Amino acid sequence: MRVLVVGSGAREHSIVLAMAQDPEVTALACAPGNAGTAAVAEQRGLDVTDPAAAAALAISWKADLVVVGPEVPLVAGVADAVRAAGVACFGPSAAAARIEGSKSFAKDVMTAARVNTATSEIVDNPAHLDAALARFTPPYVVKDDGLAAGKGVVVSADLEVARAHARTLLDDGHPVLLESYLDGPEVSLFCLVDGATVVPLLPAQDFKRVGDGDSGPNTGGMGAYAPLPWASPSLADDLVRTVVAPVAEEMVRRATPFSGLLYAGLALTSAGPAVIEFNCRFGDPETQVVLALLRTPLARLLHATATGRLAEEPALQWADAAAVTVVVAAEGYPGTPRLGDVITGADGEGVLHAGTRRRDDGAVVSAGGRVLSVVGTGTDLTAARQDAYRRLEGVHLAGSHHRTDIALRAERGEITVPAP
Template identity: 45%
Template sequence: MRVLLIGSGGREHALAWKLRQSADLSALFCAPGNAGMAEIATCTALDSADSDAVIAFCRDEAIDLVVVGPEAPLVAGLADRLMEAGIRVFGPGAYAAQLEGSKQFTKEICREAGVPTAAHAHFTDAAAAKSHAADHGLPVVIKADGLAAGKGVIIAESRDAAMAAIDSLLPLSGSLVIEEFLDGEEASFFALVDGGHAVALAGAQDHKRVGDGDTGPNTGGMGAYSPAPVVTETMAARIMAEIIEPTVQALKDRGHPYRGVLYAGLMITADGPKLIEYNCRFGDPECQVLMARLDSDLLALMVATAEGRLAGMAPRWSADTALTVVMATTGYPGAYAKGSVIGGMEDAGAVEGVTVFHAGTARDNGALTAAGGRVLNVTARGDSVEQARERAYAAVDRIDWPEGFCRRDIAWRALKRPETT
């Protein structure tokens, strides 16, 4: 099969790496890709916002499947255009992608489907939002209503912080959601959905704060590991029955069936799982650890998803733990410089069980350079959380990049559980 993968980050490199392992893959194109993806695929400067150009490329290259990695093209309707053109696509249409594109839409679906989630209120006016926040218990969660690249959520611990959050987040999308703070342990859960059937993938846990000890501002994610100890078999079954399946049915009942991967950000509370938010694509960096553990043919699963043939399929997983450490450019998630040179990649990749995925890289006269905020995803497998972490940081320490940094406490939650080490 000939596949076009849309995207340029660490998530897409991990998907490309896994797709490349399929015996059914004959050609892999990435648009636009990055320096790491260029080593295993043909990269092309194709603008995913230009759906006509994407369709023309698919026809010229006889593409059998388009895999849309990031959320923005899905929310903009790229999958709809491809399906209308008769091209198979892995990813939901624009209506269903509102699960990520609009927090208010997700809350409506949750109410309709009986999905447990945090109590909330929706605002388009700053004064009304501030009046509500002034009377709300603390901490309070303030969320931009639209896409915000993983940085649209602020947990305010004080009234002043809540007011500042409203001022900073409301302009991002013109509306915001204020909701109760849920107490528990966060987890990410992923399922494949073919319009009518949902098949569980796996759980993971990520680290959103930029600094050790979960300090500093939220980021797109500084590390992750899978499996998530808090997502037991019993909890996974509850997540599917109480959250994923009712959501899938609600969208089908509305005449807009969901097709693709559905990513539920969850809080595992004393009362069970509650939905924090939905995403309409694989998480980043959760995708990297999922792909490291997946023993099934990813391409076969994606084609079955696109064609509505998931019923009866059961993805196979390694019993190993996978853990990824994000290396970012100094200054991220604030202002940062591009172009710094990265060395030691071959030495890092030589550590047992390690694969280094590129997230924001480029080539400059043959040298590997940083071209983004989050730049590398150092991913390791091991027979325990402890071993995977030791391998990942051993590889990090072999990378020669003075302008980069990472958190040094990835998987601290899991390591607090004696049975996982």
């Protein structure tokens, strides 16, 4: 099987590595890729927002399967163009990708599917903002209604901070979504979805705030771990039954069936699980830990999903272990990152590239905000954390920063699900 992976982040590096270990994969390419994917896959230039270019590359490279990593090309219709060219594609149509591309669309789907989510209100006119904010209580949750790479969200008990973020979005022409705050620990659940067929992967937890102790602004994700030692063993199946399957069935009912990876971000509240958001693709950095533990060959699994045969696949196999990933971010992130700094240790074991490139002299340099993900594994969460941070010691990037507490509260047994 010839597999083309579209994207350039640590998520795509993780997918490429998993594909490289699959005996069914005979050729592997990544477009546009990064300095890490170049070590295991052919690199091809591509504007990932150009559906026609993606389809042309799939044909010229003779791909048997295209796997689209990021949300932007999916919302732009890359999967539609690739499938129209006669090539199997893992990723939803542009119509189905609206589950991430428009939060108001996702809310409408959840309402129709009777799935629990936060109370919300869309504001598209600055004149209506103050009255809308008055209908909510602190902490205030203010979101960009469209794609924002995980950084369009502000959660604050300070009304003025919430108002300022909302006004910035509105001034930029972006509708604002106001939501009620959801208590309880958060869970990321990835599900392979083929119409009404839903197969869950391991639940994970990520860390959105930039600083230790969940301090500072939201980011695209600063780390993650799996599995969740504090969660019920039936959590994934329960969430499929009550959340993901009803949404998948509603998408089918609307004649926009979902095919690909449906990612439910949830809070396990005192009133039961509630959806924070849906994404239409593998999440980053959770992919790095989930795929590190998957033992079922990935290419066959994604090809079956892309070709309508997911229901025929046997039960997934997982390592009896834990994984932790820690994101190394460039100076200035999540604001404007400093670029072009030399990275040493970037080729170490467990190091996945995100914002990197290789200079003509062979040096690997920073080329984005989130630069690397360092993954550790072990027999339990304690061992996995130790492994991740030990590997991180070998990575050096001037001015970089990372969180030191990824999975720490879970390791200490400090996370509990609120009682009803």
